Amino acid sequence: MMKRKTSLKKTLTLLLALCMTAALLAGCGSSGSNSSTTPAAGSSDSQPASAPAAEPAAEKEVTIALYRDGSIDTLDAATYNGPHVIYKMIYEGFVEDGGNGKILPQLATSWDISEDGKTYTFHLREGVKFSDGTDFNADAVIFNLKRWMNNDRHASLTSYKAESFEALDEHTVQIVFAESTYSILTELTYPRPNRFLAPSCVKDNGEVMGEFQWPVGTGQWMVEEYVPDETLVLVPNPYYWGDEPALDRIIFKIIPSGEARVLALESGEVDIIGGELLGKITSAGYTIVESDGIFDLYSASEMCAHYMNFSQENELFQDVRVRQAVNYAIDNDTMATTLLTGIGQAAKGLYNAETVPYVTLQNSPGYAYDLEKAKSLIAEAGLTDSNGDGFLDKNGTNYDLKLVITTEEFPEWAEVAQFIQASLAQIGLKVSISTVDTNAYTEIQMTTLDYDLIFQRTSSASWVPHNDMTIMFTQLSVAQGRARVWYDETLVENIWKALRSVDETERQEYYDLVFGQINDEALLTPLYYPIVTWAVNPQVVSSFEIGVNNYAPVDWTTLDVAS
Amino acid sequence: MAERTKTRRMTSFQKVLQRLAKDKMAVLCGIILLAFLLVAIFSSSLTPNDPNEVHPELRLAEPSFQYPLGNDQLGRCILSRLIAGTSTTLGNALAVLTGILVVGVPLGMYAGFKGGIVDNIIMRLVDVLCTFPSSLVALAVVGILGPGLTNIMLVLVTLWWAPLARMVRGEVLQIKEKEFVTAARCSGLSDTKIVFRHVLLNIVPPVVVYATLRVGAIIMHIAGFSFIGLGTQAPMSDWGVMLSDAREYLRFAPRMMLWPGLCIMIVAFSLNVFGEGLGEALKPGSKNLSRKEVQE
Numbered sequence: 001m002m003k004r005k006t007s008l009k010k011t012l013t014l015l016l017a018l019c020m021t022a023a024l025l026a027g028c029g030s031s032g033s034n035s036s037t038t039p040a041a042g043s044s045d046s047q048p049a050s051a052p053a054a055e056p057a058a059e060k061e062v063t064i065a066l067y068r069d070g071s072i073d074t075l076d077a078a079t080y081n082g083p084h085v086i087y088k089m090i091y092e093g094f095v096e097d098g099g100n101g102k103i104l105p106q107l108a109t110s111w112d113i114s115e116d117g118k119t120y121t122f123h124l125r126e127g128v129k130f131s132d133g134t135d136f137n138a139d140a141v142i143f144n145l146k147r148w149m150n151n152d153r154h155a156s157l158t159s160y161k162a163e164s165f166e167a168l169d170e171h172t173v174q175i176v177f178a179e180s181t182y183s184i185l186t187e188l189t190y191p192r193p194n195r196f197l198a199p200s201c202v203k204d205n206g207e208v209m210g211e212f213q214w215p216v217g218t219g220q221w222m223v224e225e226y227v228p229d230e231t232l233v234l235v236p237n238p239y240y241w242g243d244e245p246a247l248d249r250i251i252f253k254i255i256p257s258g259e260a261r262v263l264a265l266e267s268g269e270v271d272i273i274g275g276e277l278l279g280k281i282t283s284a285g286y287t288i289v290e291s292d293g294i295f296d297l298y299s300a301s302e303m304c305a306h307y308m309n310f311s312q313e314n315e316l317f318q319d320v321r322v323r324q325a326v327n328y329a330i331d332n333d334t335m336a337t338t339l340l341t342g343i344g345q346a347a348k349g350l351y352n353a354e355t356v357p358y359v360t361l362q363n364s365p366g367y368a369y370d371l372e373k374a375k376s377l378i379a380e381a382g383l384t385d386s387n388g389d390g391f392l393d394k395n396g397t398n399y400d401l402k403l404v405i406t407t408e409e410f411p412e413w414a415e416v417a418q419f420i421q422a423s424l425a426q427i428g429l430k431v432s433i434s435t436v437d438t439n440a441y442t443e444i445q446m447t448t449l450d451y452d453l454i455f456q457r458t459s460s461a462s463w464v465p466h467n468d469m470t471i472m473f474t475q476l477s478v479a480q481g482r483a484r485v486w487y488d489e490t491l492v493e494n495i496w497k498a499l500r501s502v503d504e505t506e507r508q509e510y511y512d513l514v515f516g517q518i519n520d521e522a523l524l525t526p527l528y529y530p531i532v533t534w535a536v537n538p539q540v541v542s543s544f545e546i547g548v549n550n551y552a553p554v555d556w557t558t559l560d561v562a563s
Numbered sequence: 564m565a566e567r568t569k570t571r572r573m574t575s576f577q578k579v580l581q582r583l584a585k586d587k588m589a590v591l592c593g594i595i596l597l598a599f600l601l602v603a604i605f606s607s608s609l610t611p612n613d614p615n616e617v618h619p620e621l622r623l624a625e626p627s628f629q630y631p632l633g634n635d636q637l638g639r640c641i642l643s644r645l646i647a648g649t650s651t652t653l654g655n656a657l658a659v660l661t662g663i664l665v666v667g668v669p670l671g672m673y674a675g676f677k678g679g680i681v682d683n684i685i686m687r688l689v690d691v692l693c694t695f696p697s698s699l700v701a702l703a704v705v706g707i708l709g710p711g712l713t714n715i716m717l718v719l720v721t722l723w724w725a726p727l728a729r730m731v732r733g734e735v736l737q738i739k740e741k742e743f744v745t746a747a748r749c750s751g752l753s754d755t756k757i758v759f760r761h762v763l764l765n766i767v768p769p770v771v772v773y774a775t776l777r778v779g780a781i782i783m784h785i786a787g788f789s790f791i792g793l794g795t796q797a798p799m800s801d802w803g804v805m806l807s808d809a810r811e812y813l814r815f816a817p818r819m820m821l822w823p824g825l826c827i828m829i830v831a832f833s834l835n836v837f838g839e840g841l842g843e844a845l846k847p848g849s850k851n852l853s854r855k856e857v858q859e
Contacts, residue, residue: 259811284811291815338619339636407792411811414792418637421798422617435710435792 059248060561062541064272064554065261066252067279070232072223076212077195078148084191084277086252088551089234090131091195091217094122094188097462099548101357103185107136107196107218117180117502118163124171129239130198131222138167140199145175146208148193156471158499159187159194181499182507183466190462191551220245220556229254246543246560258282258411262289262535271541274534275553276302276460281533282411286342289535298534300546303355304460305347306410308403308420309485309524311452316399321381323522327367328374329427330420336528339415343533347526349519355529356464358498358511364519366526374427385428392428401431401452406441413455416527420453449479455527456485461549469495469514486523538562582844589840592833599649599830606650610643615798623816635805635819636812644800645822651801653830655712656781659719660774667724668770671731676739676758685728692725701788710793712785719781730773734766768845775838779831786827802827 071082077091094108108122128136145165154160161178168174177184188194197217202210215223220240225233232252236245253270255261262285264270273289274281281289289295310317310326317323336346345352349364383392391398403420405413414435421431431453436444444450459468472485474492481487491514498510518524532553536544542562545555583589602609612630618638626633632641674685701718708714738744739762747757782802788794789803802823809819 282811284814288814334619338622338638414808415636418798419617419619422615422637433796433798435796440709 060246061249061251062247062272062559062561063251063253063270065255065264065270065279066232067254067256067258067261069229069254070226070252072215072226072232073228074212075215076201077144077197078151078153078193079212080192084551085275085553086232086234087191087195088219089221089556090215090219090223091191091197092219093190093194093196095185097186097189097549097551101186103189111185117182118178119174119176120184121168121172121174124173125241126171128218128241130200130216130218131237131239132198132200132216133239134198134200136196136198136218137170138173139170140196141173142167143199143206143208144196145173147197149175151193154193156467157187157190158466159184179500180502181466182502183499186462186466221250224249243557245557247556250556250559255279258285261285265289265295265535265537266292268537268540271537272534272544272554274298274532276304276530276532276550278553280530281343281535283339283341283343286533286535290342294537294539295535296538296544298536298544298546299342300532301345301352301355301529302460302532302550303352303458303464304550305351305458305526305529306344306416306455307347307350307458307524307526308453308455311449311454312482312486313449314401314452316383316401317452319381320521321377322383323525324367325374325377325381325427326424326429327522327525328370328377330423330525330527331369332366332527333369335416335419339419340412340528342531343412344528344530347528349515350524350526351458351465351515352529358465358508359515360512363512363515366519367522371426378427383428390425390428391430398430401429402434402450403431403453403455404434404436404441404444404451405455406436406438408438410455410457417455420527446476446484447479449476449482449484457530461551465511466499469499488517488521488523491517491523579844583840586840586843589837589844592837592840595829595833596837599653599826599833602646603650603653606646610640610646612640612643614639614643614647614800616640623812623819626818632822633816633818636808641805641819641822644805645802645826648800648802648805648823649826651795651799652782652786652803652827655716655785655795655801656778659716659723659781659785660778662716662720663724663727663777664770664774666720667727668731668766670724671728672735672758672762672766674728675732675735676754676762682732686732689725689729692722693729695722697722697784698787701784701793705788705793710796712789712795712799715785715788715794719784723777723781727770727773727777730769731766734769735762738762738765769842772838772842772845775834775841779834779838782827782834783831 066083066085068083070086072086074081075086075090077087092106094106094111096104096106098104105125107125107128109125110123112121113119122141124136124138124141130136130140142165145162148154149160149162149165151160158179158181159177163176163178165173165175195217197212197215199206201214201216202212204210218237218239218241220237220242221234222237223232224235225231231254234250234252235248253264255264255270258280259282261270261273261279262281265273266289273279286297290297310323312318332346332348336344348361348366349359351359351364353359353361353364378392385392387393387396387398389398393399401424403417405417407414417433417435421433424431434451445454445456458464459471473483473487473495475481475483475487494510494513494517498507498514501507501510532546532550534544534546540562541559543558543560545558547553547555583593616639618634621630621634621638622636624630624634624638630640630642632645635641635644670685674682697719700722701715704714704718705711744757744761747761752760785794786801786803786806789801790807792807795801795804805823806820806827809816809823812819
């Protein structure tokens, strides 16, 4: 009898647990549908209508979701800690990216470049102050140059090596770079390391290699409050030399999960979600916010591309016909329209010819879906299915290809990988998906190269195509003779020729050769070009404008609260 | 002689069945389990469609005649995946269970029967293993060896034989002191024969109950790891994987989550109720039953 009772008790407990789960789910659901009527505390301050009796001039605040911690206490420009976006808001460089390859003056009002393309003389903006009130001048520039110039940590940049740099007077600085490449000015727009910190940022005020303490820059914004893993609050820098922003405060809420970001927007906890480097909206999330019908949606294509590449060590992929067959067997159009709604556009060549410089539909046409052609290429390559199980084999053993992906940063890769798995099964290639965490992925991608197939993404914005080419195709120091994507001597030669070409037509010719070879020899399989999407709560936010690139994803100057 | 033993055993078995039959809930759960087991065994011929066939155009499609439970995010047939998942889920759980039994029962019996230093060593090892939280160890192992079902299953076997061994040892210690064992020893039977003929039979009932209850826990664990992406790998279908896949679409296709969730719940629940019913049914008669046999 006792036994019977306990089992009854267990049943009841189980039922109770079920009811509670159901209640929890219902709770989530209802908070979503109420979103239009109950904005959270943080955003209600910003609505003048809801607080007329309070302070007459309510502070104008907007809350934005951020996918990772701000790492403010280590936001040293000479490192790669923290979100790119925050670097750009707090610090400035010599020049700024104006979009479409335009370089705008920032802390340098003008610059002279010598005939040989190596000596750059920057004329600094006068009267600029850091957010702590100290002066920005040539000494501050030299202090910063000493921190990151010639540091091998930044070796993927062509601008990291300088023969010399010196202050000619209080507002003039001259740098002699070791290499003359056309991309130096572009690289100086990057969020790091080419930014200028106040010497007071580091311990012992101005000690070049002193320990970093707190970010102080000349940028439009400065840190007001930082709670690790929770919030980051920025307010306008009172000493800023340029336009004053419309807002009084920007609050970043740290929400790592994509699903949670959508819920936070719906509940009014945050007012803006989206953006490649602030926290992407997943495909499912996009469908949800779209069907809610109360949010403004924005989207823009960007310069990044996601692709799959082959292991150069795998004998199967040393045959160009097999690589081409893989390209023909994957239907990028169907994949984009079904699996990547609102977040990705079908890829043709490696890069999007519409957005990326030097890329044209002639030099990167890509491979249209053609299963029959794929099958015949496989047959031409002499691969057979001798045991009749539907998969290609060699001496009775199936080829089993390990496809490495990570789904923390790229949740959509899980489904894309299964789509690829099914697509390649059609031409008899057996694929096993190996999902690893971010750290393991980086290790595999950059050091061990332990895969047959792997999903990767290109760089973005002003990094493409020039920096990407060296990152993808030149030999890695860690894996002798191998490159991150594919190593080919002719290709690398042409890449360097393109980078060193000062003449625009000559550069285009070399890039045509480079992209042509990548495409014709199918050195990789382009998958899709991500689309950056935003969902904005129009009851709280107005004047939302997408910024020039991922590093400045929103125009922070115009962003305002709704009146 | 042999004939008579058989009939007697049959009667004891029938007694157990009779007692079990009185517990309606346990009988119902037993039938449910049997049904799931049959589905698992014949899964490959029962699936209406290829469980791994991708149809992007049918993404998240509503249930239809050809796809009775609708399609998942890649347009695969949910019913077929559920059926294929039954065989992976139950198959994996039974594989782990076999591992636990193969390691735990002999070690527990050896420790209990031999005693002394061997017993001490095995039992201290058991104590150590019992202190490890299995999920944490599994996470660590996955971190080192990489994700995969085999690793998770290995961890479960490595850790979960210990409590079984402890239980078996306890039973053996009791049985060892019984008169029939002494009698057997006096009549000159070797230790091996005593263990296999007399002791083993007597620990079967508690082990069966333990195993039935444990399978539920194993299923939950494997599903849990598959849910966070560390267990079964695509395209293999598994209830935990299906749950995990469905999570993102909970808001507009809740049916995707419903079915695998229901299956896990029903099977785990049935195993628990059936296991307890079985334990109840075996309990009062079990000692008489064994004594009779030994007196032969």
